[in-house]
Amino acid sequence: MSKTDTDYPHRGLITVSIMLATIMQVLDTTIANVALPTMTGDLGASQDTINWVLTSYIVAAAIMTPVTGWLADRFGRRELFLVTIAGFTIFSMLCGLAWSLESMVAFRVMQGLFGASIVPLSQTFLLDINPKEKHGQAMAIWGAGIMVGPIIGPTLGGWLTEFASWRWVFFINLPVGILAFLGSAAFLPRAGVRLRGFDFFGFAMLSLGVGALQLMLDRGAEVDWFSAVEIWLELGLAITGFWIFAVHLMTGKDTFIDARIFADRNFVTGLVFIFVIGVILLASLALLPPMLSRLFNHSTTLTGLVMAPRGVGTMISMLLVGRLVQVVDARVLVVAGLSLTAWSLHMMTGFSPQMDDHLIIVSGVVQGLGLGLVFVPLSTVAFATLDPRFRTDAASLFNLVRNIGSSIGISIVTVLLTRNVQVNHAELSAGLTPFNQSLAAAMPGAAAGNVSTLSQLDQLVNQQALMIAYIDDFKLMMIVTLCAIPLALLLRKPKMTAAGAPAAAHMD
Numbered sequence: 001m002s003k004t005d006t007d008y009p010h011r012g013l014i015t016v017s018i019m020l021a022t023i024m025q026v027l028d029t030t031i032a033n034v035a036l037p038t039m040t041g042d043l044g045a046s047q048d049t050i051n052w053v054l055t056s057y058i059v060a061a062a063i064m065t066p067v068t069g070w071l072a073d074r075f076g077r078r079e080l081f082l083v084t085i086a087g088f089t090i091f092s093m094l095c096g097l098a099w100s101l102e103s104m105v106a107f108r109v110m111q112g113l114f115g116a117s118i119v120p121l122s123q124t125f126l127l128d129i130n131p132k133e134k135h136g137q138a139m140a141i142w143g144a145g146i147m148v149g150p151i152i153g154p155t156l157g158g159w160l161t162e163f164a165s166w167r168w169v170f171f172i173n174l175p176v177g178i179l180a181f182l183g184s185a186a187f188l189p190r191a192g193v194r195l196r197g198f199d200f201f202g203f204a205m206l207s208l209g210v211g212a213l214q215l216m217l218d219r220g221a222e223v224d225w226f227s228a229v230e231i232w233l234e235l236g237l238a239i240t241g242f243w244i245f246a247v248h249l250m251t252g253k254d255t256f257i258d259a260r261i262f263a264d265r266n267f268v269t270g271l272v273f274i275f276v277i278g279v280i281l282l283a284s285l286a287l288l289p290p291m292l293s294r295l296f297n298h299s300t301t302l303t304g305l306v307m308a309p310r311g312v313g314t315m316i317s318m319l320l321v322g323r324l325v326q327v328v329d330a331r332v333l334v335v336a337g338l339s340l341t342a343w344s345l346h347m348m349t350g351f352s353p354q355m356d357d358h359l360i361i362v363s364g365v366v367q368g369l370g371l372g373l374v375f376v377p378l379s380t381v382a383f384a385t386l387d388p389r390f391r392t393d394a395a396s397l398f399n400l401v402r403n404i405g406s407s408i409g410i411s412i413v414t415v416l417l418t419r420n421v422q423v424n425h426a427e428l429s430a431g432l433t434p435f436n437q438s439l440a441a442a443m444p445g446a447a448a449g450n451v452s453t454l455s456q457l458d459q460l461v462n463q464q465a466l467m468i469a470y471i472d473d474f475k476l477m478m479i480v481t482l483c484a485i486p487l488a489l490l491l492r493k494p495k496m497t498a499a500g501a502p503a504a505a506h507m508d
Contacts, residue, residue: 010187011129017183018122019145021085024176025118026149031157035166045101055218056105060112062214063207065400068117069393070198070256077392078188081121082181087114089177096170120395127383127391133326139379140322144315147375150282151311154289155304199256202248209241217411225415261390269490270382271401276484277374278405280341280477286410291470295353295463309361313368321376330377331488337373338485340366345478349471353463381491413473420472424465
């Protein structure tokens with residue numbers, strides 16, 4: 001039975017407090033990226049080892065995310081949320097005070113461990129404090145924080161690094177964390193504690209799989225992927241961990257993730273969709289800043305300004321779809337959103353080094369609208385038919401799969417970019433010989449072996465090879481998006497109750 005508005009008189013303040021914590025945590029997945037070059041010298045690190053500042057956080061958060069449901073049941077959702085906010089804020093401050101690479105990595109690990117539960121708990125709280133008919137609006141608010149955070153993270157991080165210090169990338173969490181903690185402590189409702197045994201074996205196997213996979217994806221580019229023994233070992237550990245966990249989940253008793261969650265078709269389909277969204281959202285965000293810097297010579301600040309309309313498009317879409325999801329079939333909205341996203345990626349295949357920023361901005365707005373249109377109805381439908389007692393576990397899995405999708409997407413497009421640049425460079429330069437009459441007519445200095453002209457020619461070839469490689473990545477993401485559209489047919493329209501709200505499925 002859903003609660004009425006009088007049961008949560010401070011719903012607005014609860015929402016603000018929850019979203020402050022959520023945005024703080026999501027920002028930290030991307031805000032430190034642009035500060036890494038500056039950190040390198042201050043922490044006495046090398047170009048290879050400084051990436052552990054990112055890897056340590058990602059791996060720690062990934063390992064701890066699935067256990068959120070058990071911790072929430074064991075200690076209470078409110079209590080766990082307050083502890084995670086406090087721990088995340090404290091270790092953010094310690095990251096800003098780090099004096100060496102070792103201390104920074106240690107603090108980032110702890111920051112990731114505490115921060116892992118913030119996002120799934122925030123999603124659970126918003127579903128709990130809102131009646132079913134308002135779940136679409138609640139997921140719109142939650143999705144705005146999840147999707148806009150990564151977009152503004154690099155811009156904010158670059159601005160803080162340029163005009164203050166890289167340490168402020170972490171110090172900025174202090175006022176946000178304090179406000180989130182005080183608001184949550186004052187207004188979050190208390191929930192009952194449900195004692196259940198901890199499945200150490202299942203947790204160990206899932207942690208092994210997730211941790212090894214994240215390490216492989218993060219380290220692959222540095223060690224030339226499968227030419228390194230390390231990557232083969234991590235791949236073997238990831239497959240072993242996931243396989244044993246899957247068998248244990250289906251055959252074991254009292255596993256820390258209830259296997260009955262996977263009996264809900266909407267939720268399972270939602271996991272597939274959110275994986276695709278993770279790939280598209282962060283993969284495109286990983287490609288655009290370096291492209292704007294390397295090919296268009298944009299500063300960090302200008303790059304942020306050019307990419308800002310993407311976030312505006314997402315916000316507009318979130319505000320609209322929160323209400324549309326109540327009157328329009330969610331499956332229609334998902335298909336429309338994926339179609340817009342595919343169209344934006346098609347527009348991005350028309351990029352060229354000679355163009356201005358107009359097409360980048362327009363395609364960004366369209367993509368923001370599309371992703372926002374998918375995220376809200378997907379989050380709503382995925383949980384619409386799920387028994388409320390499984391929400392925290394389900395939210396943990398939902399966010400874990402999104403993060404894994406992001407990691408895989410970034411790794412794939414980065415590998416393809418590096419490989420295609422080499423292939424394109426070889427193909428473009430194959431015909432640039434002294435015997436090429438067209439080249440001799442267009443650039444006599446190159447045919448004559450003039451060093452300055454040859455250098456200019458090489459720069460042009462490099463520029464074109466890089467641009468073609470970026471376009472190939474955009475084409476791949478467009479194809480992935482189009483292939484995901486038919487999956488919408490697997491989503492089930494929730495049965496409506498007399499009150500006009502979706503009825504939860506009971507799996508007793």
